[in-house]
Amino acid sequence: MRESTFRVRELFGRLAVYALLGAAVVTVAFPVYYAFAGAVMGPSELSSYPPALLPHSVTGRNFTGAVQAIPLGRQYLNSAVTATAITLAQLLTSILAAYAFVFLPLRWRAAVFAVFLATLMVPWEAVIIPNYLTLSGWGLGNTYFGLILPFLASGFGTFMLRQSFRQFPAELRDAARIDGAGHWRFLWRILVPLNKPSLAAIAIYVFLSAWNQYFWPLIITRTAQMQTLQIGLASLRDAERADPGLILAGVVLSLLPTLALVVFGQRFIVRGLTAGAVR
Incomplete structure (x- = not known):
C-alpha cells in the first residue's frame, strides 16, 4: 500500500514538473514562432480578431517591403x-x-x-x-x-x-x-x-x-x-x-x-x- 502511494506521488510529481517545463517552453518559444508566422502573413490575417496563429497564405511581401522601407x-x-x-x-x-x-x-x-x-x-x-x-x-x-x-x-x-x-x-x-x-x-x-x-x-x-x-x-x-x-x-x-x-x-x-x-x-x-x- 505504501509502495503504491509512493509511486502515485512520484507520478504526480513528474507530471507537475513536465507541466511547468511545458509552460516555460511555450512562454519562450511562442514569441519566436509568431514572429516567423506573422512575417509571412498578409495584412488581413495580422489584423484579424481573434488573431490568426497559422498563416493561411504565405507571402514574401513583408520582407521585400522591409528592405524597401529602410x-x-x-x-x-x-x-x-x-x-x-x-x-x-x-x-x-x-x-x-x-x-x-x-x-x-x-x-x-x-x-x-x-x-x-x-x-x-x-x-x-x-x-x-x-x-x-x-x-x-x-x-x-x-x-x-x-x-x-x-x-x-x-x-x-x-x-x-x-x-x-x-x-x-x-x-x-x-x-x-x-x-x-x-x-x-x-x-x-x-x-x-x-x-x-x-x-x-x-x-x-x-x-x-x-x-x-x-x-x-x-x-x-x-x-x-x-x-x-x-x-x-x-x-x-x-x-x-x-x-x-x-x-x-x-x-x-x-x-x-x-x-x-x-x-x-x-x-x-x-x-x-x-x-x-x-x-
Missing part, C-alpha cells in the same frame, strides 16, 4: 561587421590578458586582476557619455571605428579564460618548455587549441551582445547608412510605416544569426561556461 542590407552589413570585429578583438585581448595572469610572473597580479573584475561592476551607462565625447572629439562619430573601439576589451572574457587556463596541467607546461616552446608558441600551438570550448562560448556571448546593441549605435551614428540593424528595426515602427508585417519580417531577419549561433553552439556554451568551475 536600407536593410547596409544595416545588416553594419551589424555583421561590427559584431564580428568586436568578437575577434575581445577574443584576442582576453586570450593575451588571461595568459599573462596565469603564466607570467607579474607583480601585484591579484590586485591587477581585481581591477579587471571591478570593470564588470561599472554600468555601461556610467561611461557612455565620456566615450561619446572622446570619440566625437577624435572625429570617429558615424564610423565603424566609433562603433567598435569602446568594446575592444572585456573583463568578462579575461575572467572566463583565466579560469579555463588555470586548469591546464603544469606538467604539460613544463614539458612544452623543455621542448623549447616559448610563450608565443605555447599559447597559440598548445593552450588555445585545448581551450576551444571556452573560446567558442565567449565568442558566441560577445557576438550576440554586439549584434543586439541599440543605445550606443543610436547615439554614435547619424545617418541611416551607418546605423545597425537594431536601429533600422526601430525605425520600422515610425507612424508612417507602422505595418506589423514589416516589423515582424525585420525581426525575423535579425533573429536568424542569433538563432543559428544558439542552436549550433549550445554545446560549446555549456562546456565553455562550466570550464574552470572545479579545480
Whole structure:
C-alpha cells in the first residue's frame, strides 16, 4: 500500500514538473514562432480578431517591403561587421590578458586582476557619455571605428579564460618548455587549441551582445547608412510605416544569426561556461 502511494506521488510529481517545463517552453518559444508566422502573413490575417496563429497564405511581401522601407542590407552589413570585429578583438585581448595572469610572473597580479573584475561592476551607462565625447572629439562619430573601439576589451572574457587556463596541467607546461616552446608558441600551438570550448562560448556571448546593441549605435551614428540593424528595426515602427508585417519580417531577419549561433553552439556554451568551475 505504501509502495503504491509512493509511486502515485512520484507520478504526480513528474507530471507537475513536465507541466511547468511545458509552460516555460511555450512562454519562450511562442514569441519566436509568431514572429516567423506573422512575417509571412498578409495584412488581413495580422489584423484579424481573434488573431490568426497559422498563416493561411504565405507571402514574401513583408520582407521585400522591409528592405524597401529602410536600407536593410547596409544595416545588416553594419551589424555583421561590427559584431564580428568586436568578437575577434575581445577574443584576442582576453586570450593575451588571461595568459599573462596565469603564466607570467607579474607583480601585484591579484590586485591587477581585481581591477579587471571591478570593470564588470561599472554600468555601461556610467561611461557612455565620456566615450561619446572622446570619440566625437577624435572625429570617429558615424564610423565603424566609433562603433567598435569602446568594446575592444572585456573583463568578462579575461575572467572566463583565466579560469579555463588555470586548469591546464603544469606538467604539460613544463614539458612544452623543455621542448623549447616559448610563450608565443605555447599559447597559440598548445593552450588555445585545448581551450576551444571556452573560446567558442565567449565568442558566441560577445557576438550576440554586439549584434543586439541599440543605445550606443543610436547615439554614435547619424545617418541611416551607418546605423545597425537594431536601429533600422526601430525605425520600422515610425507612424508612417507602422505595418506589423514589416516589423515582424525585420525581426525575423535579425533573429536568424542569433538563432543559428544558439542552436549550433549550445554545446560549446555549456562546456565553455562550466570550464574552470572545479579545480
